[in-house]
Amino acid sequence: FIKTYGLAEAGPRVSTYKVETPTDPEIDSVGYPLEGVKMRVLDAKGNDTKSNEIGRVLIESPSVMNGYMHELPPHVKPQQNILTEDMAYFSETGKLFVLGRSKNQIEVEGRSIWFQEIANAIYSTGKVLKAIVDVKNGETIISIVTMPACKLTHESVYLLLCEHFQFNAWEKVKIEFLKANSVKVAK
Secondary structure, three states: OEEEEOOHHHOOOOEEEEOOOOOOOOOOOOEEEOOOOEEEEEOOOOOEOOOOOOEEEEEEOOOOOOOOOOOOOOOEEOOOEEEEEEEEEEOOOOOEEEEEEOOOEEEEOOEEEEHHHHHHHHHOOOOEEEEEEEEEOOEEEEEEEEOOOOOOOHHHHHHHHHHHHOOOHHHHEEEEEOOHHHOOOOO
8 A cells, every 4th residue: 555645735745655564553644755845743833743742734845836826825835835724743753644634523522533533444444445534514424435345334334433432433423335436536
């Protein structure tokens, strides 16, 4: 597997991680910045965070906003940097772990569970092509596209989430299975 991270405004790919084995302890990482790209994780005051501290991702790259013709938001400096809405942290090894947008989490018993963590747990079954976690009308919905001829069930996903995150998933999320041809690519 090759995992990448980026956004269209930044280049579009700014980091890559080659996953060697399914037991890799940093399998959920998006790796290190590409050559010519710098990434920082900043706290609420704009200071660099320490290892394993969560903050917003700042991407410094000469390709920021190249090719865009629209008026730029104030958090973007063309061909310099973009302060994203993505929340992340660097591990002790310097790999970036992206958790999602600041609002992409659910609160369970005083702790945050990031949508990306939920998707990663579902992907770990090896039976899923796509897992999308989103909020619609105030309800957290997990949309899943399975591999062909897969027998993944609602109950097995609920049980996975309950065991992995130690909360009653039946009360917190709704799960829906989609056909591959019904999934739209969303930014």
